[in-house]
Every structure is written in structure tokens, then in C-alpha cells.
Amino acid sequence: MDIFNTYTLINEHTGDLAFRIWDFEDNNEFCKVKRLNHYSLIWIKKGSGTATIDLSEHDFSHSTMFALTPYQPFKFSEKEQLEGVVLNFHPDFFCIHKHQDQVACNGVLFNNIYTPPMQYIDDNTKSEFEMLISNMRTGIQNVGLAQYDLLVSYLKVFLITASRSKAKQHPEELEAVYDNEPFILQKLKNLIEANFKTKHSASEYAELLNITPKALAKITKNHFNKTMTNLISERIIIEAKRELYLTDKSVKEIAFNLGYEDEHYFSRFFKNNADISPSVYRETVGFARAVS
Template sequence: MSTQSVFTLVNPHTGNLAFKIFSFEDNRHFDHLQRHNYYSLIWVKEGSGKLKSDFSEYDFSGNTLFAFSLYQPFMLCTENISGVAIQFHPDFFCIHKHHSEVACNGVLFNNIYQPPFTLIDETSSLAFEMLYEQMQSEMQNPALAQNELLVSYLKIFLIKASRLKNEQTANYKTTLSELKEPFILQNLKDSIESNFKVKHSPSDYAEDLNISAKALAKITKTYFNKTLTDLIAERIVIEAKRELYLTNKTVKEIAFELGYDDEYYFSRFFKNNADVSPQLFRETVGFGRSMN
């Protein structure tokens, strides 16, 4: 096997990173704040530490798979970790367009209600290892229809990871059902999903659920490790990113659909939460183009 550990495909039309895989033996790749215009899957095989992502912090240990979406901020605080990473631009494979095939959007990626990682068991570890080796082999010896084959391996990887995450979420829900507030939590999620385009304030949701704002804030922070304001903002930004990528609507149109009459206020809100303007997001992430 080659000693090379980094393999990269570049989109010849845009110059953007299209697909990249690499192995790592330390934390130098992830020891500073990351915000990328592509998706990142980071499989920490060995080591432990702390993940800082969005507005939260999480402890992690070995055999953990992290999944980060477009411009999602993250940093791994640790010394000794090793593993592999897979990164891909939406032009190479768009999880929105292929949602019916891989169903990873809202499970692995853009899941504001669960931590952005999945625990890898021994059986899954063997399957992921094999898929990674197949990707590496294809990157080392490119041949006819290389992109199509890499996308196929990537799809299988995403499907297996999404299934595993769903199993762990189901177990989490079972644990949650033993707590005092499961109905409030589920009702809050349902309410955010139904109303985030029109209700932007935590007090709107407290009123909707017939609970005091203070009590709801405490429950939200306890079980989601985020404030309600953060949850609502994340949900709005995820929808805005989706519209910016999949449609040719103007920023003003997207802002209006998300309940903002002032395009400039919305652009500031988006930049504060995504660390990039709506215009720059569209320029760097793409515009519904797809290589596959």
C-alpha cells in the first residue's frame, strides 16, 4: 500500500475541492476552528478529547464518527487522536438532491437536536474500514468512471452511518421517555419544525407549549445542550443554506420566506450564525450545480 495518506480530487470547472480522503495521526488538522464549504466526515479511531461545535461542547472517545455540514464550525480539543477523514463538496455529491437515496440530511448532517457524532461499533467499524480502503484504492489508481464509483462508495458509507445514528437516536428516545419532560421536548421539536419561518423568539414557543419561558429555557439547555435561541437560529440558517444552494431565489426572497422583511437584517443574522454572507455562501458552495 502507498505511504501517501492524502488523496484529493478538484472540480476542474470551479477549482473547488470535490472529494478528499486522508488519514491522520495527531490533531493538527482539527486543532483550530474549522468552517468549510464542503461536508466533513471524521472518524476518530483512537484517542479522546472535547469537541467544540456550534454553541456546544461534547466529550468524545475512540471509535467516534463526526459529521459536519457546510460552514458548520467545529474544533477538536485533544492531543493524541488518529483516524481517517472524508470530505466532499455538494457539487460532487449533494445530500439534498439525493435525500431519498441516502437519507442522511437531518440524521447525520443538519440535525440540530442531536450531537454531531455517531458511536461506531465493531461490526460497523469493519464495514467503514473496507469502504475507506476501496475509496483509497480508487483514488490511487483512477480509471474510467472514477467519480461514479467514488460516489457509490460514499453513498454506502453515508447510508450505513445514518442507520447507525438512527439506532442510537432510537435508544436515546427510549431513555428520554423515562424522563419527566419527553412530551415537552418532542412538542418543542414539532413546534420549531412547523413554525421556524414565522416564530423567531423563544417566548413564542413557550407560549405555544403553555410553559414559562424560564422553564422551557432550562429544559432545552439540559437536554439539547443549547439555548432555545440557538436552536431556532440553527434551524433558520439550515433552511436558508438549503434555499441558497438548491434554488435561484434572491436573498431578499429567501429572507421574506423565512419571516424577515428586511433583507439586510437577515443577511447580518445569517453572517452572525454562519460566519459567511448569504452571497459568499452561494458563491463558494455552489448553485445547484452537480457533477454526478
């Protein structure tokens, strides 16, 4: 049996998954591409393999945790037998965008276009995770007053602990191809953040940085293993998802705010990058579902 010790909380209004903890002891659940409509924290305790996430491949070994957003495509290819634990939670249960000030995991654990969605779990963090997971399992079993608040409080601590752990692992100094490349990388991040709604081409950012498009392509490939187009597209999709999560704005209005005058072109762009249409995404994880 590949799945055991499963603890699940169901949304009583929709009948769908709200929160779940489950253990696994092989790769049967991850050997084919998954696109789940909830957040997933997958902690590989034993084994090794290669993770394919958003078309990028990442080798991993034991004591690795992956943080995946709704509909983010992923699969694992096993080299040594995998064992671990998974936390799943739906945005209806806990929305990282709404609680960013409390948890600050958005942009660290999730939705970080510059670093892989994975981290090493050291012994100290492992002990904290084990205690929190045990408390969550107990909380799911004990149905009663304030069950939701109790489970959310444990999840918040788990996310904060994971975010702090990953932040510590992020290298402070980047290996440079050019002497001033670390400065260029930081400036590029700032420029994408300031201009992704209006500037959608690599050449525009190369011009802002006063370097050639070829040089910029080399930098993004070396440090992010992505093209400049990938970085821009991923940042736009993150913002679009946030709007679909939290607001009742029409897809046309969201598209316009992100620099797309043609709603249908934007919808195709979203589906090509998120593997699902904006309307279906909203219906399954966003504002429309939350208020229904």
C-alpha cells in the same frame, strides 16, 4: 508528519477539492477553529479529547466519528494523541439535499439541531467503513470511465451505514425533568418544524406549549444543551442554506420566505450564525457555483 495516505479528486471545472480521503496521526490539523466549504466526516480511531462545535463542547474518545457541514466551525483539543481518517466532499460532488430520498442522512448525520454531530463506531460498522474507504481509495487512483459514479456509490453506502448506526444510538426514552417532558420535547420539535419561518421567539413557542418561557428554557438546556433561541436560529439557517444550495432565489426572496422583511437584517443574522454571508456561501457551495 501529521497527514499521510492522502487521496484527492479535483473538480476539473473549478480546480477545487471535490472528494478527499486522508489519514492523520496527531491534532495539528484540528487545534485551531476550522470552517471548511465542504462536508467532513472525521473518524477518530485512537485518542481522546474535547470537540468544540458551534460553541458547544463535546468530550470524545476513540471510535468516534464527527459529521460536519460546510462552514460549521469546529476544533479539537487533544487529551490523548489522535489518529484517524477524514472524508471530505464538496456539495458539487454530492449534495445531501438533492439525494435525501436515496441516502436520508440530512437530519440524522448532518443538520440535526437536537443531537451532537457525533457517534460511536462499533466493531461491525468499523469493518464496513474500512472496506468502503479502501474501495474509495482505489476508485480515486483508477481514473477512467464512470469514476465519479463509482465513488458516489461508495459514499452513499458510507453515509447510509453511518446514518443507520447513529439512528440506533439515539435514545428512545429521554430522561425527564417533568413526567410529561418527553411529550413536550416531541411537540416542541414538531412546532419548530411547522413554525420556524414565522415564529422566531422563544416566548411564542412557550405559549404554543402552554408553559412558561422559564420552564421551556430549562427543558432545552437539560436535553439539548442549547437555548431556545439557538434551536430556532439553527433551524432557520439550515433552511436558508438549503435554499442557497438548490435554488437561484435571491437573498431577499429567501429572507422573506423565512419571515424577514429586511434583507440586510437577515444577511447579518445569517453571517452571525454561519460565520459567512449568504452571497459568499452561495458562491462557494451553492447553486451559483454549481451552474457556473
